[in-house]
Amino acid sequence: MSRKLISFDWAIKKILRSKANFGILEGFLSELLFTDIRILEVLESEANQDTGFDKYNRVDIKVKDSSEQILIIEIQYSRELDYLQRILFATSKTISEHLAEGAAYADVSKVISVNILYFDFGKGDDYIYHGTTRFTGLHNHSVLELSEEQKRLYKAEKIADIYPEYYLIEVRNFDDIARDSLDEWIYFLKNEQIKEGFSAKGLKQAQETLDVLKMSQQERLxxxxxxxxxxxxxxxxxxxxxxxxxxxxxxxxxxxxxxxxxxxxxxxxxxxxxxxxxxxxxxxxxxx
Incomplete structure (x- = not known):
C-alpha cells in the first residue's frame, strides 16, 4: 500500500528548493515539457520569498533543457480563483526582474509558467492546458513567422518560443488513471501518493524524500x-x-x-x- 506523502505545496516551500532535492522537480518538469531539464539555480526575487503572507506557493528556477537553452520556469501551486491575471502579472514581473539593467530586449529570458490548480477553473474537460502566443493574419489567417535574422538574434524558431508559455494543471479534473509517465505525476499531485510500479522521472526520489513518516515531530506539527x-x-x-x-x-x-x-x-x-x-x-x- 502506498504511503501518504507530503503535499506538493509544502514540498515546494520547505524541501524542493534544496539542491539535494533538485532531482524531484527536474523529473516533474522533464515529463511535463518532454525534454530533459536540469536545474541550474533557484532564483531569488520579491515574488519568491517564503513569508506568512504568501497566499500561493511559488518558486522561480533557472534551468537548461536538452538543447542547452536557458529557461526560467516559475511553478505555482494554488487554490485561488482570481488566477489568469495573477499568472500574467507573475510572468511579467519575472521577466522584468531578471533582465539586467541596460540589457537589450533580445536578452529577455524565456519564461514558462507551470500552474498546479486545486479548484475548478474555467470550462473544459481536460486536466492539462498549454498556452502560447502567436500572431494570426486578420484577413488571410496566416501565422506570422520570424525572419532568418530574427531567428539568429532571438535564438528561436518561432514567435511562441520568445513569449511566455503557460501550463495549467487542473488536478481535480484528473480521473486517477495514469496512462503515461506524466499522468503518474498528476496522480501524485492529486492524491499525495505514488503507486507501486510508477516509473516517471523524479518520482522515486519524491517517494523517498517526501515520506511523512520521516518528518521530525516539529515538522509534523x-x-x-x-x-x-x-x-x-x-x-x-x-x-x-x-x-x-x-x-x-x-x-x-x-x-x-x-x-x-x-x-x-x-x-x-x-x-x-x-x-x-x-x-x-x-x-x-x-x-x-
Whole structure:
C-alpha cells in the first residue's frame, strides 16, 4: 500500500528548493515539457520569498533543457480563483526582474509558467492546458513567422518560443488513471501518493524524500497546521462563493419581479391583481 506523502505545496516551500532535492522537480518538469531539464539555480526575487503572507506557493528556477537553452520556469501551486491575471502579472514581473539593467530586449529570458490548480477553473474537460502566443493574419489567417535574422538574434524558431508559455494543471479534473509517465505525476499531485510500479522521472526520489513518516515531530506539527489552514481556506472560499451566488440569485429574482410589475402596470392591469401575482404591496407598486 502506498504511503501518504507530503503535499506538493509544502514540498515546494520547505524541501524542493534544496539542491539535494533538485532531482524531484527536474523529473516533474522533464515529463511535463518532454525534454530533459536540469536545474541550474533557484532564483531569488520579491515574488519568491517564503513569508506568512504568501497566499500561493511559488518558486522561480533557472534551468537548461536538452538543447542547452536557458529557461526560467516559475511553478505555482494554488487554490485561488482570481488566477489568469495573477499568472500574467507573475510572468511579467519575472521577466522584468531578471533582465539586467541596460540589457537589450533580445536578452529577455524565456519564461514558462507551470500552474498546479486545486479548484475548478474555467470550462473544459481536460486536466492539462498549454498556452502560447502567436500572431494570426486578420484577413488571410496566416501565422506570422520570424525572419532568418530574427531567428539568429532571438535564438528561436518561432514567435511562441520568445513569449511566455503557460501550463495549467487542473488536478481535480484528473480521473486517477495514469496512462503515461506524466499522468503518474498528476496522480501524485492529486492524491499525495505514488503507486507501486510508477516509473516517471523524479518520482522515486519524491517517494523517498517526501515520506511523512520521516518528518521530525516539529515538522509534523507545522505540516499539520499547514494542512488545517488549507482546509479552513477552502471552507471559507466555498461558503463565500455559495453565499455570493445565493445573494446574486435573490437579487436577480427581485429585479425580475419588479420588471414584471412595471410591465403589468403599464398594460393597465389593476394594482390589486399585480399585487397578488408579484407579492408586492400596493404601496410598492405605486412607486414603480
Amino acid at each position: 507545522a505540516y499539520a497546521h499547514h494542512q488545517e489552514q488549507l482546509h479552513y481556506e477552502a471552507s471559507m472560499y466555498e461558503s463565500t462563493y455559495v453565499l455570493g451566488e445565493m445573494k446574486g440569485m435573490e437579487k436577480g429574482i427581485e429585479q425580475g419581479i419588479i420588471i414584471t410589475a412595471k410591465n403589468m402596470k403599464q398594460a393597465g392591469i389593476p394594482v390589486t391583481t399585480i399585487s397578488k401575482v408579484t407579492g408586492l404591496s400596493t404601496a410598492q407598486i405605486a412607486t414603480l
